[in-house]
Amino acid sequence: MDGTAVVADALGRVNRVLHRAIEGVPAEVLNKQPMPGSNSMAWLAWHLCRVQDHHISDLLEAPQLWVAEGWHEKFGMAKDEGETGTGHSLGQMAAVKVDSAGLSLGYADAVYERAKHYLATVTPEGLDAEINEPQYFPLPTVGVRLVSIISDNTQHAGQVMYARGLVEGFGWMNV
Amino acid sequence: MSTTSLYADALRRSDADLHRALGDLSTEDLRTQPAGKGSNPIGWLVWHLTRTRDNISSSIVKAPPVWESGNWAARFGMDENIPRFGPADVHQFDPKNLETLAGYFDAVAEKSLAIVEGLTDADMSRMVESTLPGRPAQPVTSRLAVILNDNIQHIGQVAYLRGLIREQGWY
Numbered sequence: 001m002d003g004t005a006v007v008a009d010a011l012g013r014v015n016r017v018l019h020r021a022i023e024g025v026p027a028e029v030l031n032k033q034p035m036p037g038s039n040s041m042a043w044l045a046w047h048l049c050r051v052q053d054h055h056i057s058d059l060l061e062a063p064q065l066w067v068a069e070g071w072h073e074k075f076g077m078a079k080d081e082g083e084t085g086t087g088h089s090l091g092q093m094a095a096v097k098v099d100s101a102g103l104s105l106g107y108a109d110a111v112y113e114r115a116k117h118y119l120a121t122v123t124p125e126g127l128d129a130e131i132n133e134p135q136y137f138p139l140p141t142v143g144v145r146l147v148s149i150i151s152d153n154t155q156h157a158g159q160v161m162y163a164r165g166l167v168e169g170f171g172w173m174n175v
Numbered sequence: 176m177s178t179t180s181l182y183a184d185a186l187r188r189s190d191a192d193l194h195r196a197l198g199d200l201s202t203e204d205l206r207t208q209p210a211g212k213g214s215n216p217i218g219w220l221v222w223h224l225t226r227t228r229d230n231i232s233s234s235i236v237k238a239p240p241v242w243e244s245g246n247w248a249a250r251f252g253m254d255e256n257i258p259r260f261g262p263a264d265v266h267q268f269d270p271k272n273l274e275t276l277a278g279y280f281d282a283v284a285e286k287s288l289a290i291v292e293g294l295t296d297a298d299m300s301r302m303v304e305s306t307l308p309g310r311p312a313q314p315v316t317s318r319l320a321v322i323l324n325d326n327i328q329h330i331g332q333v334a335y336l337r338g339l340i341r342e343q344g345w346y
Contacts, residue, residue, distance in 0.1 A: 009320050127181070162332045
């Protein structure tokens with residue numbers, strides 16, 4: 001297994017965790033804050049997909065699926081590639097709503113499918129290619145960027161799981 | 176970037192997030208169930224993710240876990256037996272204090288990263304027995320993928336809980 005396969009595997013796990021946590025969950029439950037001040041499952045799932053879409057599109061030097069496939073319309077949000085949810089206030093967080101788990105999972109599946117296609121094109125040497133972001137020193141490499149997606153997305157997937165436990169009652173997972 | 180350094184980098188990055196989330200939390204913060212009765216406290220989550228990483232990484236090199244070799248069982252008062260904490264009794268887990276809990280995590284993080292970085296390409300497909308009874312053996316890559324996924328999810332949960340017990344926007 002080379003490095004890109006590790007990334008694809010990790011993002012595949014994120015996708016499966018999301019399906020396990022929210023498939024079949026009613027929209028009003030997904031949109032609800034499990035506790036005052038906490039992020040909803042809908043927001044968490046949306047945000048992690050936005051991060052994946054944003055970063056993978058950057059690496060591909062291609063438009064984000066958010067705008068290219070019209071996901072922003074399905075979410076009823078602005079056509080803005082910069083809107084990833086990072087730094088959202090509670091009010092902005094609460095405004096991110098879905099009409100069904102299918103919407104959350106549809107976007108999740110779309111960004112994951114494209115990440116897999118992208119990763120299949122990256123060679124082991126390609127992981128060491130530098131990204132032209134002079135605001136960082138040293139310059140980040142493709143590998144470093146992919147590692148940051150794994151860390152961000154897996155953490156948020158774990159938060160969706162925790163939030164599901166909060167709204168569902170404990171022991172829902174039945175390990 | 177080699178496969179082993181990719182695993183190690185992903186763990187290091189998330190470990191730094193865990194330290195940031197733990198910050199200066201009090202022992203009370205570690206014990207509290209901010210999401211109510213039955214919910215996992217930060218202390219238990221950190222102990223659990225560390226135990227998982229300790230057991231799996233040690234099993235890859237057939238070494239005793241740090242829990243045993245570093246005398247951590249005694250430090251947590253669990254040298255007799257290790258309770259299995261469920262929703263009904265997870266509040267009974269005793270994290271001792273941040274120093275002890277983070278001490279165990281740091282010891283396991285250091286050893287597990289050394290194990291990961293010491294693996295060769297040839298090691299990656301070697302089969303490893305599961306640490307849980309009745310589960311099939313898996314190649315080293317799958318064991319590492321489990322550590323990565325399990326640990327980083329729980330680290331995200333710790334960060335989520337910190338947001339609940341401290342102010343929103345701490346991040």
